[in-house]
Amino acid sequence: MAETSGVERAAAGPHGGKRPRVVIIGGGFGGLACADGLGGQDVDVVVIDRRNHNLFQPLLYQVATAALSPADIAEPIRKSLGRHRNITVELAEVSGIDAQNREVLFADSEPVAYDYLVIATGSDYNYFGHDEWRQVAPGLKSLREARLIRQNLLSAFEMAERKENLELRRAALTTVIIGGGPTGVEMAGAVSELGRFMISREFRRIHPDEMRVLLIEAGPRLLAAFPEELSDYASDYLGKVGVEVMTNHRVLSIEPGRVELAAETIRCGAVVWGAGVKASPAAEWLGLAGDRLGRLPVSETLQVPGHPDIFAIGDTALARDEKGEPLPAIAQVAKQQGQHVGRQIRHLIAGKGGPEAFRFHNRGNTAVIGRNAAVFDFGRFRLKGRFAWFLWALIHVYLLINFEKRVLVSIQWLFRYLTHQRGARIIDEPPLGERTSGPNRPAVLDQPAPIRS
Amino acid sequence: MAETSGVERAAAGPHGGKRPRVVIIGGGFGGLACADGLGGQDVDVVVIDRRNHNLFQPLLYQVATAALSPADIAEPIRKSLGRHRNITVELAEVSGIDAQNREVLFADSEPVAYDYLVIATGSDYNYFGHDEWRQVAPGLKSLREARLIRQNLLSAFEMAERKENLELRRAALTTVIIGGGPTGVEMAGAVSELGRFMISREFRRIHPDEMRVLLIEAGPRLLAAFPEELSDYASDYLGKVGVEVMTNHRVLSIEPGRVELAAETIRCGAVVWGAGVKASPAAEWLGLAGDRLGRLPVSETLQVPGHPDIFAIGDTALARDEKGEPLPAIAQVAKQQGQHVGRQIRHLIAGKGGPEAFRFHNRGNTAVIGRNAAVFDFGRFRLKGRFAWFLWALIHVYLLINFEKRVLVSIQWLFRYLTHQRGARIIDEPPLGERTSGPNRPAVLDQPAPIRS
Numbered sequence: 001m002a003e004t005s006g007v008e009r010a011a012a013g014p015h016g017g018k019r020p021r022v023v024i025i026g027g028g029f030g031g032l033a034c035a036d037g038l039g040g041q042d043v044d045v046v047v048i049d050r051r052n053h054n055l056f057q058p059l060l061y062q063v064a065t066a067a068l069s070p071a072d073i074a075e076p077i078r079k080s081l082g083r084h085r086n087i088t089v090e091l092a093e094v095s096g097i098d099a100q101n102r103e104v105l106f107a108d109s110e111p112v113a114y115d116y117l118v119i120a121t122g123s124d125y126n127y128f129g130h131d132e133w134r135q136v137a138p139g140l141k142s143l144r145e146a147r148l149i150r151q152n153l154l155s156a157f158e159m160a161e162r163k164e165n166l167e168l169r170r171a172a173l174t175t176v177i178i179g180g181g182p183t184g185v186e187m188a189g190a191v192s193e194l195g196r197f198m199i200s201r202e203f204r205r206i207h208p209d210e211m212r213v214l215l216i217e218a219g220p221r222l223l224a225a226f227p228e229e230l231s232d233y234a235s236d237y238l239g240k241v242g243v244e245v246m247t248n249h250r251v252l253s254i255e256p257g258r259v260e261l262a263a264e265t266i267r268c269g270a271v272v273w274g275a276g277v278k279a280s281p282a283a284e285w286l287g288l289a290g291d292r293l294g295r296l297p298v299s300e301t302l303q304v305p306g307h308p309d310i311f312a313i314g315d316t317a318l319a320r321d322e323k324g325e326p327l328p329a330i331a332q333v334a335k336q337q338g339q340h341v342g343r344q345i346r347h348l349i350a351g352k353g354g355p356e357a358f359r360f361h362n363r364g365n366t367a368v369i370g371r372n373a374a375v376f377d378f379g380r381f382r383l384k385g386r387f388a389w390f391l392w393a394l395i396h397v398y399l400l401i402n403f404e405k406r407v408l409v410s411i412q413w414l415f416r417y418l419t420h421q422r423g424a425r426i427i428d429e430p431p432l433g434e435r436t437s438g439p440n441r442p443a444v445l446d447q448p449a450p451i452r453s
Numbered sequence: 454m455a456e457t458s459g460v461e462r463a464a465a466g467p468h469g470g471k472r473p474r475v476v477i478i479g480g481g482f483g484g485l486a487c488a489d490g491l492g493g494q495d496v497d498v499v500v501i502d503r504r505n506h507n508l509f510q511p512l513l514y515q516v517a518t519a520a521l522s523p524a525d526i527a528e529p530i531r532k533s534l535g536r537h538r539n540i541t542v543e544l545a546e547v548s549g550i551d552a553q554n555r556e557v558l559f560a561d562s563e564p565v566a567y568d569y570l571v572i573a574t575g576s577d578y579n580y581f582g583h584d585e586w587r588q589v590a591p592g593l594k595s596l597r598e599a600r601l602i603r604q605n606l607l608s609a610f611e612m613a614e615r616k617e618n619l620e621l622r623r624a625a626l627t628t629v630i631i632g633g634g635p636t637g638v639e640m641a642g643a644v645s646e647l648g649r650f651m652i653s654r655e656f657r658r659i660h661p662d663e664m665r666v667l668l669i670e671a672g673p674r675l676l677a678a679f680p681e682e683l684s685d686y687a688s689d690y691l692g693k694v695g696v697e698v699m700t701n702h703r704v705l706s707i708e709p710g711r712v713e714l715a716a717e718t719i720r721c722g723a724v725v726w727g728a729g730v731k732a733s734p735a736a737e738w739l740g741l742a743g744d745r746l747g748r749l750p751v752s753e754t755l756q757v758p759g760h761p762d763i764f765a766i767g768d769t770a771l772a773r774d775e776k777g778e779p780l781p782a783i784a785q786v787a788k789q790q791g792q793h794v795g796r797q798i799r800h801l802i803a804g805k806g807g808p809e810a811f812r813f814h815n816r817g818n819t820a821v822i823g824r825n826a827a828v829f830d831f832g833r834f835r836l837k838g839r840f841a842w843f844l845w846a847l848i849h850v851y852l853l854i855n856f857e858k859r860v861l862v863s864i865q866w867l868f869r870y871l872t873h874q875r876g877a878r879i880i881d882e883p884p885l886g887e888r889t890s891g892p893n894r895p896a897v898l899d900q901p902a903p904i905r906s
Contacts, residue, residue: 052607052878069522076878078655088657091611109615154505158544162562202531204541425505425529 019044020349023104023112025094025282026120027054027077030314030334034118037342039084043349046112048104050093052076055143058331058396061183063146064272065190066154066425068412070143094121097285099307116309116345119296120338121280123315123329125273126293133254137176137271140183149272153191154425156269157198160206171267173211176259178251179275180217181224182367185234187272188215188243189370196242198425213243214266216259218250218275223367223375225328230375233384237373251275277329279316286310291318295326300357302341311344313337319358327360336360368392472497473802476557476565478547478735479573480507480530483767483787487571490795492537496802499565501557503546505529508596511784511849514636516599517725518643519607519878521865523596547574550738552760569762569798572749573791574733576768576782578726579746586707590629590724593636602725606644607878609722610651613659624720626664629712631704632728633670634677635820638687640725641668641696642823649695651878666696667719669712671703671728676820676828678781683828686837690826704728730782732769739763744771748779753810755794764797766790772811780813789813821845 020043024031027049038045056073063070081087090112096105103111125139138145138152153175160172173195177188192213199208215222215238221231222238222245235245246261253260258267283290286304290296295318296304302319304310313319314334319327327333337358344355364378366388374392376383383391473496477484480502491498509526516523534540543565549558556564578592591598591605606628613625626648630641645666652661668675668691674684675691675698688698699714706713711720736743739757743749748771749757755772757763766772767787772780780786790811797808817831819841827845829836836844 052611069524071522071878076655078651079878082655085657089655090615091608092615155544158505162543162545198531202529202535202542204538425524425532 020115021046021113022116022118022345023048023114024118024120025049025104026122026280026314026316027051027080027089028120028122028314028334029054029331030122030338031118031120032077032080033335033338034120034313034342034345035081035084035087035338037339038345039081039087041086041346041349043086043345045084045087046090046114047077047081047087048090048092048094048112049077050091051142052078052091053143054080056399057141058399060140060143060146061186061190063143064140064149064153064187065194066150067190067194070147072412074143094285097310099286099310102309114309116348117311118338118341118345119282119304119310119312119316120314120334121282121316122334123277123279123293126276126278127273128276130254133273136254136256137178137259137273139273140187149270150425152270153194157195157203157206159269160210161203166210169206170210170212171257172269173206174266174268175213175270175272176266176268177213177215177272177274178254178259179273180215180219180222180245180247181274181276183274184215184217184272185222185238186368187274188213188238188245189241189368189373191272192238192241192243193371211242214268215243215245216249216251216261217245217247220247222247225365226367226375226377227382230377230382230384233375234367234369237369241370277315282312282316293318301344301355302337302358303355311341313341319360321360328365330365332363333360366392366395473568474499474566475569475571475798476501476567477571477573478502478557479575479733479767479769480504480533480542481573481575481767481787482507482784483575483791484571484573485530485533486788486791487573487766487795487798488534488537488540488791490792491798492534492540494539494799494802496539496798498537498540499543499567500530500534500540501543501545501547501565502530503544504595505531505544506596507533509852510594511852513593513596513599514639514643516596517593517602517606517640518647519603520643520647523600525865527596547738550763552739552763555762567762569801570764571791571794571798572735572757572763572765572769573767573787574735574769575787576730576732576746579729579731580726581729583707586726589707589709590631590712590726592726593640602723603878605723606647610648610656610659612722613663614656615658619663622659623663623665624710625722626659627719627721628666628723628725629719629721630666630668630725630727631707631712632726633668633672633675633698633700634727634729636727637668637670637725638675638691639821640727641666641691641698642694642821642826644725645691645694645696646824664695667721668696668698669702669704669714670698670700673700675700678818679820679828679830680835683830683835683837686828687820687822690822694823730768732771735765735769746771754797754808755790755811756808764794766794772813774813781818783818785816786813819845819848 022038022043022045024035024047027047031047032054035045035047053074053076059068059073062068078089081089092106094104095107098105103113105111125141127133138148140146156172160169163169175191177184195211196208199206222234223231238245249261251259251261254271258265259271279290279294283294283296296312296316297318298304298312302311302313304312314337315329321327340358347353362379364376366374366376368374372386372389374389376388475491475496475498477488477500480500484500485507488498488500506527506529512521512526515521531542534542545559547557548560551558556566558564578594580586591601593599609625613622616622628644630637648664649661652659675687676684691698702714704712704714707724711718712724732743732747736747736749749765749769750771751757751765755764755766757765767790768782774780793811815832817829819827819829821827825839825842827842829841
């Protein structure tokens with residue numbers, strides 16, 4: 001170890017080295033795929049992320065509904081890339097980019113120089129100008145938020161169990177999910193399943209009939225990115241498992257314990273946000289104008305216009321398909337783009353000519369709706385129901401890169417499927433932003449809404 | 454469900470029912486064992502806890518060192534007791550006891566009446582009058598603290614990787630563990646193992662030689678509760694894996710990034726506290742004088758003097774063995790006492806005479822020191838080394854009550870043993886008490902100590 005590490009230190013050292021340096025900002029699916037493509041090559045790679053892990057976001061809703069643990073769906077970036085000795089990982093928050101001098105900037109440390117830069121900084125939930133709603137209605141973008149949602153849901157049930165007043169009890173047992181895309185649909189099905197099971201098996205005073213799950217969508221149908229047939233299937237299925245689907249309803253305001261629509265005000269115990277995303281602030285770093293969702297426009301080679309040494313991929317990039325339609329903000333796109341850019345940079349460094357256009361290969365779009373129910377859209381054909389669910393489960397277990405996790409998640413799913421149990425029903429966090437006197441004060445449970453700003 | 458739930462609601466309803474009601478405060482090993490003994494009996498049982506889960510504390514150090522996930526060693530109390538329809542669980546924080554009127558009091562809700570009360574509220578770390586140290590040097594008493602320690606450790610390594618200055622790097626890579634009891638010994642071994650493995654495999658700039666783990670004990674030897682032979686073994690083993698054992702050293706002050714001893718001041722990246730416990734404030738609730746550790750003195754029948762209807766068990770009770778020695782604050786004692794009190798209350802209710810004296814059956818005391826190293830003290834004989842470690846692992850997997858968890862933990866251990874990998878290396882929490890602008894700002898890494906108050 002001591003022998004190689006001297007070499008490594010030099011290789012990763014200050015900029016002036018002979019080998020070109022590629023800096024990748026963001027260690028998600030796109031950034032990791034790109035880094036992986038550069039592993040073992042004659043190039044220094046620095047991967048910068050403000051989190052130490054890549055998150056398997058498609059399963060984050062299972063953390064929020066207590067089926068999986070955070071570590072089941074998160075992989076340390078160092079672990080994913082550890083085998084490539086030419087890759088250095090830095091946990092740091094980027095504050096800007098000096099494209100003139102080819103440097104990535106940080107608020108708290110020295111800049112890092114690059115020869116090629118790959119921006120893969122992803123997206124965040126879009127609260128459409130109401131960022132204060134975030135405190136009350138967390139989205140599903142990070143482990144911390146998923147844990148917070150889990151805690152809000154479980155705490156609301158606990159609170160209801162202690163209420164004599166029927167109205168307060170019903171309010172606490174009402175969950176509002178905003179946004180009828182895949183996240184909202186997945187959450188609605190899972191919350192309904194979790195709640196009904198827990199109440200009938202483990203609670204004494206509250207009753208399954210006192211529970212409500214509302215799924216609110218501003219547009220005319222759920223799963224707008226899917227064919228209408230699958231939207232209808234999702235709506236029907238959710239109705240059967242007790243979810244009230246409210247399409248064409250717009251949220252006017254969100255406060256602790258209440259969501260206001262044009263038609264009515266809903267008192268509730270927990271709110272979940274899944275109503276749209278916006279890109280990371282990468283466009284601002286470059287002083288460029290993003291589109292309305294903040295995405296960086298890129299050429300068909302995924303280069304940022306005017307900056308041939310900068311590539312942008314994944315949710316933060318506005319790339320278009322052959323028909324000129326924007327590519328969707330999903331992991332498949334990010335991953336394929338990362339692989340493509342990794343290959344292009346290898347060619348550029350080897351002097352094999354300029355970068356080629358990126359072409360997305362659609363592997364199918366999917367959403368899970370509940371136990372035994374999922375939808376698939378493969379373009380040419382569609383799937384729904386039990387077989388789709390089985391396929392969904394198979395693919396997602398397979399996609400969890402890490403072998404150990406594959407085994408763990410498989411076992412937990414099998415076990416949960418057979419027993420209806422949830423393995424990770426832990427309340428261990430004070431509400432976001434609340435200061436605690438001791439490290440373990442539980443959420444205060446004296447109001448219908450357990451969430452505080 | 455609908456049919457039974459009417460009955461249940463009446464049964465769990467206001468006090469005046471005919472069936473006697475037993476209230477158990479605390480859903481740890483003691484409280485759960487007691488409740489379990491009353492399950493299915495002709496008695497209403499209410500279990501009150503401020504957390505929704507029982508924690509398998511002997512393995513909490515594995516959460517702190519990224520080997521296990523929080524949910525692997527925590528079981529929802531509702532799940533443990535769900536099958537007993539005569540048991541109600543309430544998530545609430547007790548504020549006091551009105552022994553005159555036989556009521557448990559809460560700050561935020563109506564009192565709960567009891568016929569028999571069992572106090573099983575456990576213990577907390579003792580900072581010996583320096584509670585401000587807790588912010589810098591978390592103990593291992595809750596999932597939140599374990600996650601915080603994990604985060605402090607991992608963040609310190611990440612910070613070191615980004616430092617050019619050797620002195621700052623060495624400081625960040627120094628971990629100070631205070632207290633040479635089982636917790637301190639387990640942590641020291643695990644931190645040393647985790648750090649050396651991670652550095653050599655996944656970091657590029659820092660070097661294993663730059664890392665220090667210091668274990669500080671005020672007394673003359675580690676594992677004071679064990680025979681001297683086993684203390685010596687632990688000391689030797691830790692020395693071999695690179696831990697600096699400092700006995701006869703007292704801590705004068707702890708601040709972010711530094712621990713001051715009489716002899717020297719240590720700059721460090723993370724501090725862990727494991728230097729002694731104190732009982733929960735149950736004695737105060739009853740207006741009684743606890744002993745110097747705050748424990749409630751109890752009779753040999755585990756009843757609180759002057760209160761024949763109140764029992765106290767586990768870490769919060771000061772019970773003595775036949776020789777008059779206080780029983781240790783370990784899970785075995787709490788569990789046996791809980792079983793005993795459950796039986797006594799059954800007898801009292803059935804009119805089978807007054808309670809009997811409790812007798813502790815020592816099943817052996819153990820501590821794990823590292824990979825392939827543990828110690829056992831069975832009184833008559835002792836064990837140490839690889840076989841003791843194997844026995845320790847076997848027993849602890851077995852003790853994790855829940856079947857699913859037994860399988861999961863076994864697989865993770867086997868996998869980790871074979872590959873040296875750690876499965877739960879997630880940094881997902883801002884430092885305790887720090888407010889964040891977004892939900893995912895990482896710990897600020899510009900100072901040797903990542904912990905803020």
